[in-house]
Amino acid sequence: MRCEEIQDQLSAYLEGELEPAERRTIEVHLEECVPCRQELALLQRTVSTLQSLEAIEVPPRLTGAIQAEVRARERFSWRRLASRLFFPLHIKLPLEAMALVLVTLGVVYVYRSAPELAQAPRPQAVTGRESRDKTAPGVGGRRGDLAEYAARKRSAEKLGASSMAQKEPKVSEEADVAARALRKEAPAAGLADISSLPEVVLKTGNPSDAAARIATLVERVGGKILETPGEHQLVLAIPASSYPEFLAALREVGDRVQPPPEQPPPGPSPQGTVTFSLRLIP
Amino acid sequence: MSNSSEMGARSSHDMISGGRDVDRELVDRVLAGDREGFSSLVLRHQKMILNFMYRMVGERAFAEDLTQEVFLKAYEALPRFRGEAAFPTWLYRIAHNHCLNALKRKSREIPVTALTKDPANRNPLTRSPDPAAPADELLEQRELHAVVQAKLAELTPEHRAVLVLRDIQGLSYDEIAVALNLEGGTVRSRIHRARMELKEKIRGYLEA
Numbered sequence: 001m002r003c004e005e006i007q008d009q010l011s012a013y014l015e016g017e018l019e020p021a022e023r024r025t026i027e028v029h030l031e032e033c034v035p036c037r038q039e040l041a042l043l044q045r046t047v048s049t050l051q052s053l054e055a056i057e058v059p060p061r062l063t064g065a066i067q068a069e070v071r072a073r074e075r076f077s078w079r080r081l082a083s084r085l086f087f088p089l090h091i092k093l094p095l096e097a098m099a100l101v102l103v104t105l106g107v108v109y110v111y112r113s114a115p116e117l118a119q120a121p122r123p124q125a126v127t128g129r130e131s132r133d134k135t136a137p138g139v140g141g142r143r144g145d146l147a148e149y150a151a152r153k154r155s156a157e158k159l160g161a162s163s164m165a166q167k168e169p170k171v172s173e174e175a176d177v178a179a180r181a182l183r184k185e186a187p188a189a190g191l192a193d194i195s196s197l198p199e200v201v202l203k204t205g206n207p208s209d210a211a212a213r214i215a216t217l218v219e220r221v222g223g224k225i226l227e228t229p230g231e232h233q234l235v236l237a238i239p240a241s242s243y244p245e246f247l248a249a250l251r252e253v254g255d256r257v258q259p260p261p262e263q264p265p266p267g268p269s270p271q272g273t274v275t276f277s278l279r280l281i282p
Numbered sequence: 283m284s285n286s287s288e289m290g291a292r293s294s295h296d297m298i299s300g301g302r303d304v305d306r307e308l309v310d311r312v313l314a315g316d317r318e319g320f321s322s323l324v325l326r327h328q329k330m331i332l333n334f335m336y337r338m339v340g341e342r343a344f345a346e347d348l349t350q351e352v353f354l355k356a357y358e359a360l361p362r363f364r365g366e367a368a369f370p371t372w373l374y375r376i377a378h379n380h381c382l383n384a385l386k387r388k389s390r391e392i393p394v395t396a397l398t399k400d401p402a403n404r405n406p407l408t409r410s411p412d413p414a415a416p417a418d419e420l421l422e423q424r425e426l427h428a429v430v431q432a433k434l435a436e437l438t439p440e441h442r443a444v445l446v447l448r449d450i451q452g453l454s455y456d457e458i459a460v461a462l463n464l465e466g467g468t469v470r471s472r473i474h475r476a477r478m479e480l481k482e483k484i485r486g487y488l489e490a
Contacts (some may be wrong), residue, residue: 007478008474011473011474011478012470012474017470023411042485042488042489043477043478043481046477046480046481046484046488047449047477049426049427049430050430050445050449050450050480050489051449051450051483052423052427053337053427053430053431053450054427055329055333056331056332056333056336056342057329058328058332058348062328062332062346062349063324063325063328063348065350066324066328066349066350066353066354067321067324069354070317070320070321070353070354070357071317071349073357073358081476114312208329209329209411211325212325212326212329215321215322215325216322217327218322219304219308219322220431222302224316224318225318225321225322225325226318227318228321228325272480273451
C-alpha cells in the first residue's frame with residue numbers, strides 16, 4: 001500500500017474502526033515508514049489538542065435571559081396556541097372529535113328536555129317583501145306589523161327573563177363552588193416573597209454544573225423547581241416522602257454551609273412538601 | 283487532556299447516553315403546561331449548547347446570543363419533538379441549523395476568520411498567535427489552544443461542526459449523523475477530511 005492510501009485511513013485507525021486485517025496492514029507499514037509514523041503522531045496530537053480545549057462556563061445571566069424570554073412568549077403566541085390545540089394530531093384530533101360529539105349530544109338533550117326551548121318560535125322560510133317586513137318593521141311602516149313585532153319581542157324578552165331567572169341561582173352556585181375550589185388550589189406559600197422561605201446554602205466546586213445535577217436530582221425524586229430567582233439560586237419543592245433521599249444525594253453535590261451541618265435542614269409543611277430556597281456558592 | 287475538558291466532553295456524552303428518560307419526562311411536563319420543566323431542560327443542556335456555539339463562532343457574546351435563540355426555538359418546536367432522537371441530539375440539530383444560518387448572515391457583515399484575527403478581540407482563546415514569538419511560548423498549551431480555535435474558524439462550517447461534535451463535545455458517529463442529518467459514511471469521511479485539514483493548518487505549531 002502506498003503512503004497516501006495509508007494516511008487516508010489514519011483517522012479510522014485512531015478511532016479503532018478498522019477491520020483486524022486492515023489494522024495489521026497499517027501497523028506493518030507504520031513499522032517501516034517514518035513519514036507515515038510522523039503523520040500519525042501529528043494527527044494524534046491534533047485530536048488530543050481538540051479534546052483538551054477547556055469548556056467555557058455558562059454566565060448566570062444567560063439562564064435568566066432564556067427563562068425571561070420563555071415567560072414572555074408563554075403569555076401569548078398564536079403558534080403555541082395552535083400547537084396546544086392540535087399537536088400531537090394522532091392524540092388530540094380523536095379527543096376533539098369525541099368532545100364535539102358529546103357536546104352535540106348534550107345540546108340535543110338539553111333542547112329536548114327544556115320545554116321553553118322546544119316551544120320557541122322556529123325560523124320559517126319566508127321570501128321577499130314578507131321577510132323584510134318582519135325583520136325590519138320600520139321600513140314597511142304598516143301599523144299592524146309593527147304592533148305584532150313589538151308584541152313578539154316583549155313575549156320573547158319575558159320568556160328569556162323567566163328562563164334566566166330559573167337558571168341563574170344554579171349557575172351562580174356552580175361559579176361559587178369553582179371559585180372556592182380555585183382559591184383552595186392556589187399556592188398559599190406566596191412565592192412572591194422568597195425571602196420568607198428557609199434557605200439552604202451549598203458550597204460546591206462548580207455552581208453551574210451543580211445546578212444541572214440538582215435539576216436532574218429534583219426530577220428524579222418527583223420534586224419541582226418553582227423559581228430560579230437569582231445567580232445560582234433555585235426555589236425547590238420536594239415531596240416529604242423522598243426528602244431524605246434528596247438530602248442524601250445533595251451531600252454528593254456539595255457541602256451544606258447554611259444551616260450548619262450540626263443543625264437540622266428545613267422540615268416538611270403539613271401539606272407534605274418541603275419548600276425552600278437553595279443557593280449555590282463556589 | 284485536562285480534567286475540565288475531559289469532564290465537559292464526558293458530561294455532554296452522558297447526557298445523550300444516560301439522560302434520555304429524564305429529558306423525555308421533562309419534555310412531557312412542559313407539553314402538559316409546566317413551564318418550569320423547561321427551566322430544568324435549559325439548566326441541563328445550556329453548557330453543552332453554549333460550548334458548541336462558542337467553538338463554532340469563536341466569539342463568546344455571539345455564542346451566548348445564539349444559545350439563547352436556540353433554546354427559544356427548541357421551546358417553540360417542543361410539541362414536534364417525537365423522541366425518535368435523544369433530546370440533546372435533537373437540540374444539537376436545532377443548534378447546528380441555527381448556527382449555519384447565523385454564520386451566513388454574519389459572513390455578509392464580517393468574515394468569521396477576520397473576527398477571530400481581530401486584535402481588538404480580547405478573548406485570549408480566540409487571539410491569533412504571533413508567528414514571530416519564540417517557539418517554546420507557542421508550545422504552551424494556552425497558546426496552542428488559541429491557535430487551534432483560530433484555525434478551526436478557517437475550516438468550512440461543515441468541517442468545523444463535525445470536529446466540534448466529535449473531538450470536543452464527544453458525540454458518537456451515530457449521534458453526529460442524527461444531529462447533522464447525514465449518512466454514517468459521510469460523517470466518517472467528513473471527520474477524516476476535517477482532521478487532516480486542521481492538522482495541516484497547525485502543523486507548523488505542532489512540529490515547532
